[in-house]
Amino acid sequence: xxxxLPAVRLDGVRKAFRSRGKPRSLYRTLTAxxxxxxxxxxxxxxxxxLHFTVAPGERVGVIGxxxxxxxxxxxxxxxxxxxxxxxVEVRGEIALVTGLGIGMLDELSVEDNIxxxxxxxxxxxxxxxxxxxxxxxxxxxxxxxxARLKTLSTGMRSRLAFSAVRHVDAEVYLMDxxxxxxxxxxxxxxxxxxxxxxxxxxxxxxxSHDMEFVKKFCDKALWLRNGRQMAYGEPAQVIEQYTxxxx
Amino acid sequence: xRASRRRKYWNLLREITVAQYRSKDQHTFFGFAWGFLxxxxxxxxxxxxxxxxxxxxxxxxxLYLLIALVHFTHFSNSTGASMMVLYHSRALTCNTVLPKEVxxxxxxxxxxxEFAISMAICVAIxxxxxxxxxxxxxxxxxxxxxxxxxxxxxxxxxxxxxVFVKDIEHVYQVFLRLLFLVTPTFYSPxxxxxxLARYVVVLNPLxxxxxxxxxxxxxxxxxxxxxxxxxxxxxxxxIVAALAFFKRLEPLFAENV
Numbered sequence: 001x002x003x004x005l006p007a008v009r010l011d012g013v014r015k016a017f018r019s020r021g022k023p024r025s026l027y028r029t030l031t032a033x034x035x036x037x038x039x040x041x042x043x044x045x046x047x048x049x050l051h052f053t054v055a056p057g058e059r060v061g062v063i064g065x066x067x068x069x070x071x072x073x074x075x076x077x078x079x080x081x082x083x084x085x086x087x088v089e090v091r092g093e094i095a096l097v098t099g100l101g102i103g104m105l106d107e108l109s110v111e112d113n114i115x116x117x118x119x120x121x122x123x124x125x126x127x128x129x130x131x132x133x134x135x136x137x138x139x140x141x142x143x144x145x146x147a148r149l150k151t152l153s154t155g156m157r158s159r160l161a162f163s164a165v166r167h168v169d170a171e172v173y174l175m176d177x178x179x180x181x182x183x184x185x186x187x188x189x190x191x192x193x194x195x196x197x198x199x200x201x202x203x204x205x206x207x208s209h210d211m212e213f214v215k216k217f218c219d220k221a222l223w224l225r226n227g228r229q230m231a232y233g234e235p236a237q238v239i240e241q242y243t244x245x246x247x
Numbered sequence: 248x249r250a251s252r253r254r255k256y257w258n259l260l261r262e263i264t265v266a267q268y269r270s271k272d273q274h275t276f277f278g279f280a281w282g283f284l285x286x287x288x289x290x291x292x293x294x295x296x297x298x299x300x301x302x303x304x305x306x307x308x309x310l311y312l313l314i315a316l317v318h319f320t321h322f323s324n325s326t327g328a329s330m331m332v333l334y335h336s337r338a339l340t341c342n343t344v345l346p347k348e349v350x351x352x353x354x355x356x357x358x359x360x361e362f363a364i365s366m367a368i369c370v371a372i373x374x375x376x377x378x379x380x381x382x383x384x385x386x387x388x389x390x391x392x393x394x395x396x397x398x399x400x401x402x403x404x405x406x407x408x409x410v411f412v413k414d415i416e417h418v419y420q421v422f423l424r425l426l427f428l429v430t431p432t433f434y435s436p437x438x439x440x441x442x443l444a445r446y447v448v449v450l451n452p453l454x455x456x457x458x459x460x461x462x463x464x465x466x467x468x469x470x471x472x473x474x475x476x477x478x479x480x481x482x483x484x485x486i487v488a489a490l491a492f493f494k495r496l497e498p499l500f501a502e503n504v
Contacts, residue, residue, distance in 0.1 A: 017502060075341070075342075075501060078344050079344065079498065080341065080342075080344070080498075080500075080501035080502075081498075081501055081502050082498045082499065082502075094344050095344075096342065096343060096344050098342040099338070099342055102338045102339060102342050102343060103336075103338065103339050103343065105266055105270045106270075107269065107270040108266060108269060108270060112266070112269070115262055116262045116263070116266045119255075119258050119259040119261075119262035119263070120259065120262075120263075120339065120343055120345055121343075122255055122259075122344075122345075123255070124251075124254055124255055124258050125258050125261075125262075
């Protein structure tokens with residue numbers, strides 16, 4: 001019997017950043033290269049020895065306080081950050097959603113932004129043309145189809161972005177706190193979408209502060225603290241450990 | 248699968264290009280027209296100051312100046328905007344898995360219609376003012392393509408380097424001023440005599456392109472087609488090299504931008 005390869009595998013992954021985080025000047029670049037810069041070795045450890053696998057079709061919720069390394073983890077899995085040590089393996093096409101509406105432009109219309117945002121997230125114009133009516137309907141923005149994006153509220157933009165991103169076709173979805181945007185109505189609609197995602201065979205790694213969502217939607221939970229993997233396993237148990245630690 | 252990826256890549260490039268083109272100069276009163284007003288204003292100033300000096304022995308000096316300014320403005324605006332696109336669009340650079348060169352290529356392409364229209368305006372002015380233009384004008388699109396290729400590889404190199412070293416912005420501003428001086432915009436190359444500056448001008452690719460455009464629009468003079476072909480190949484090779492450099496650095500963009 002052939003072994004099923006994991007969709008995502010992290011093996012001893014560490015990620016360190018330059019702690020000052022300032023833009024590099026020519027002087028700082030040269031001194032860093034020469035190894036005698038004031039901050040040549042000053043680093044901040046954002047991920048520290050992560051080791052876990054996600055099976056194809058599995059849904060993992062990443063929990064932890066702000067600054068725990070959740071977004072860094074998603075960016076590292078997506079290949080946007082190169083691990084300082086260890087290995088990251090991903091099988092399949094990735095869809096990364098960190099912040100709804102990234103890339104949308106205020107000066108363009110709602111419709112133009114759907115095509116732009118869809119393309120940024122890997123959708124073809126044909127796919128979007130077929131679904132554009134449904135996208136604006138779901139977002140409750142049919143009346144604003146030709147309006148400029150800048151006339152929409154933040155909540156409306158989030159609805160529009162999520163409505164478009166629901167149609168992205170990928171094997172591995174990496175989502176960063178998408179439920180934190182918008183009002184109660186938006187959250188309910190999003191949860192319905194996630195419920196529909198269940199059992200579609202796609203792999204999800206989702207960060208969230210909403211423990212109920214993680215319990216309902218995820219097969220596993222990963223708790224991060226200061227970049228360290230505190231627990232990985234059944235959501236209810238991991239959440240219990242996390243909340244107990246918080247007091 | 249591969250064909251589908253390629254289709255999505257081209258779709259993404261088209262959407263980024265169109266979005267950048269449409270959202271450009273939206274906040275200004277003259278909007279899109281600034282692309283033409285900028286070289287025209289510069290033309291007015293240079294014509295006023297140099298007409299009786301450097302321009303004395305040059306026929307159709309106004310048009311001679313305009314052609315160079317259209318080339319130079321396109322080069323400086325396109326490379327300047329592309330250099331900073333990864334930084335200005337850092338939300339995209341840091342949070343999306345799209346191939347980042349698309350942002351640079353999209354910026355370059357979004358500035359191309361303006362350049363092509365400005366060139367067409369130069370040709371129209373040549374026609375209206377009785378400057379004789381002939382069949383050599385058919386080579387003009389090739390020169391436009393050459394300029395876009397030149398801008399593209401320069402932009403790929405600059406944008407990747409700018410992520411790591413922000414000082415490049417200031418160094419590049421100085422470079423552009425120097426480039427303006429070593430490009431025969433308001434003077435003729437003959438004006439330099441047999442000095443070292445003359446050889447600098449010969450090695451300046453922008454000066455070459457301006458020379459070709461002037462030849463086909465102002466003099467109906469034949470341009471070395473073989474040389475243009477070689478330049479096309481050389482620029483295409485430089486794009487491949489610049490793209491390889493860009494892709495090599497791409498995994499480091501998100502954490503350094």
